[in-house]
Ligand code: GNR
């Protein structure tokens with residue numbers, strides 16, 4: 001397995017819309033394995049293929065404390081419902097920034113698992129937030145898009161500055 005490079009805001013590749021996976025084959029299994037390794041190493045609670053510059057509808061998530069409960073979503077389809085709730089969100093592609101984002105409470109998701117088998121689940125809480133956040137990535141959307149343009153441009157400026165300093 002390989003740790004993949006996670007691209008960060010404002011990289012325009014994060015704006016790419018991911019294509020559906022046509023077949024859950026060995027190449028997709030390898031991608032899922034590499035994404036899980038990248039997620040655990042980061043560490044993070046979710047990773048969308050978009051963030052590793054692969055523009056396919058693949059997501060990996062693990063919100064468990066011990067990092068031993070991976071959830072793989074291929075070609076996810078979401079229906080959100082319920083109350084609006086605000087959560088502090090962060091993103092591996094926006095390192096170091098945490099800001100409140102308002103989303104719907106419930107998520108119904110249908111997807112294929114790592115074996116290509118369809119499944120569905122209804123979730124709330126952090127898992128619901130995380131699935132919505134990851135599905136946004138597959139559409140080229142980032143949590144900073146929910147913030148004011150002033151906040152977003154400040155974050156962009158700081159990230160570009162720290163990247164220049166690191167280079
Ligand atoms: O690791 C992550 N933590 C997180 C916290 C609150 C809301 C969403 C997230 S997802 C993020 C990992 C990431 O960037 N996934 O795309």
Ligand code: NI
Nearest residue numbers: 090091092093
């Ligand atoms: Ni993210």
